[in-house]
Amino acid sequence: MKTVSEKIKVDRLDGKLGMAHFYVAFIALAIGGLAGLLQTLVRSGKLVLPAGIGYYQILTVHGVVLGLVLTTFFIMGFQLVAVSRTAGTFTSKQRMAGWIGFWTMTIGTFMAAVMILLNEASVLYTFYAPLQAHALFYLGLTFVIVGSWIDGAVIISAYAAWRKRNPGKPSPLLTFMSLVNTLMWIIATIGVAATVLLQLLPWSLGLVDRVDVAISRTLFWYFGHPLVYFWLLPAYMAWYVVIPKIIGGKIFSDSLARLTFILFLLFSIPVGFHHQLMEPGIDPAWKFFQVILTFMVIIPSLMTAFSLFATFETYGRSKGATGLFGWMKKLPWGDARFVVPFIGMLSFIPAGAGGIINASNQMNQVVHNTIWVTGHFHLTVATAVILTFFGISYWLIPHLTGRTFTKAMNKLAIIQGVFWAIGMTFMSGAMHAAGLLGAPRRSSFSEYGGAAQAAEWIPYQVAQGVGGTILFVGIILILYIFINLAFFAPKGEEEFPIGEAADESEKAPMVLENWKLWIGIAVLLILFAYTIPFVDMIQNAPIGSKGYKLW
Structure with a gap:
């Protein structure tokens, strides 16, 4: 008899419950993808938006809907079903809490979306002050965050229940990873919740006349950088745990995977200043300290690359592969569940190199606030992460809907992945090249089309339009596949693949599940990295027109 x-x-x-999250995520992909296509065509000078639609309006739709809505709904849905699969079925109370979290997030998304569509919140996904949105936009974002906390509480509760039933045993690896990402998300979103509730919402309601922009931006980037790892860690979950099972291999090391996630928890949050290297009001010494912490994140990324390719090589050699790269021939290149995430893995190599440049003080000055930065996160979240999410969908959606991933859909999924790789090569490559020439981030074609320097950028803007069009074809393909797997594929059983450790005797050290220790260290790092700079900002805050400090 099997255990829970x-x-x-x-x-x-x-x-x-998981599928409800995925429906919203893929609706967001359709809307955000269309906005992205329009955006690249406007930038290339090939389109003028009709009916008074503003460029920054569609730019905000693209960023908020894809960067915040799609990712949050997909990640929470994936983590909930992963925990249910590995730690045991949710109780009725846990499931009810999950639905409350889902509807809270959905209502918040609707509120924010309406304000953007009414052109009352064209503030981009970073919503920096002094750009101001309607109060309902900020309130909607608050609902999304609170709803995600409720979903996170379900994950924490399920983990705690498993530990209570299994004292002294390491938790299932997927449950452990979901917990780490949830804890990181909850700690990180305290920053954006603070700036929204205590600064931007009162300001939008007219309760205060101004806000301290330095503190607002600092609180946002306290959240904004771990947001990147909130996107990335679910992809790592699939790479570490699911892909080995799909290829027929083993997880290289269970303990190494857990340690990697703990390091991300420690080093991903107290590093927001590396997004603010060019901003005044922050002591350079504290910027330098956070740059050091940022570079510490390279370590778990390299650990992940080592572990993954060790898994691939071990599997290949077990099948008789010889030579330095002979093992690559043994990988299942005809299986979209492997191929599509693998394309994402490869894209993360140049994406990681670009991240090192962005976090380096001197090199950052070359690319800061240019479209290079946009190209960078289109390689990270829009390629490495999103292709892995697509790869997860190819087995998870039919698993949840009781259908099968047919050979026809598998072939179409590989074509979709190739389209995405080609489109992103054009678009992200052109963004990086134009950024090195000084092309500004976020600006529309009409704003710089008459400048003499813009002549250098125009070919790259056209390449972005070509890439964006190819990517939109890829979006149409994945939406077709999703609809097929959710509603029309033949009935059947699709596996939820969970890999096993190569060394069956390996037992993860229980110290890795000492949350008082790891959360305590994370909090100490955050306090050390932010307390003195925050005190400086508050003490030196400008005086508002009504005679009080702005914070």
Whole structure:
């Protein structure tokens, strides 16, 4: 008889909760993808938006809907079903809390979206002050964050229940990883919740006349950089745990995977100043300290690359591969569940190199606030992460809906991945090149089309339009595949692949699950990195027109 943690299929009711999150995520992909296509065509000078639609309006739709809505809904849905699969079916109370979290997020998304569509919140996904949005936009974002906290509480509760049932045992790896990402998200979103609730919302309601922009931006980037790892860690979950099972191999090391996630928890949050290297009001010594912490994140990334390619090589050699790269021929290149995430893995190599440049003080001055930065995060979240999410969908959606991933859909999924790789090569490559020539980030074609320097940028803007068009074809393909897997594919059973450790005797050290220790260290790093700079900002805050400090 199988134990709860060995259960093969996600419970039907838990699966419905996960699918609700995925429906919203893929609707967001359709809307945000269309806005992205329009945006690249405007930048290339090939389109003038009709009906008074503003460039920054569609830019905000693209950023908020894809960067915040799509990712948050997909990640929470994936983590909920992963925990249900590995730690056991949710209780009725946990499931009810999950639905409350989902509807809170959905209502918040609707509120923010309406304000953007009414052109009352064209403030981009970073919503920096002094750009001001309607109060309902900020309130909607607050609902999204609170809803995600409720979803996170379900994950924490399920983990705690598993530990209570299994004292002294390491938790299932996917549950452990979901917990780490949830804890990081909750700690990080305290920053954006603070600036929204205590600064931007009162300001939008007219309760205060101004806000301290330095503190607002600092609170945002306290959240903004771990947001990147909130996107990335679910992809790492699939790379570490799911991909080895799909290829027929083993997880290289369970303990190494857990340690990697702990390091991300420690080093991903107290590093926001590396996004503010060009801003006044922050002592350079504190910027330098946070740059050092930023570079510490390279370590778990390299650990992940080593672990993944060790898994691939070990598998290949077990199948008789010889030579330095002979093992690559043994990988399942005809399986979209592997190929599409693998394209994402490869894209993360140049993406990581670009991240090192962005975080380096001197080199950052060359590319800061140019479209190079946009190209960088289109390689990270819009390629490495999103292609892995697509790869997850190819087995997870039919698993939850009781359908099968047919050979026809598998072939189409590989074509979709190739389209995405080609489109992103054009678009992101052109963004990086134009950024090195000084092309500004966020600006529309009409704003710089008459400048003499703009003549150098125009070919790259056209290449962006070509790439964006190819990517939109890729979006149409993935939406077709999703609809097929959710509603029309033949009935059947699709596996939820969970890899096993190569060394079955390996037991993860229980110190890795000492949350008082790891959360305590994370909090100390955050306090050390931010307390004195915050005190300086507050003490030196400008005086508002009504005679009080702005914070």
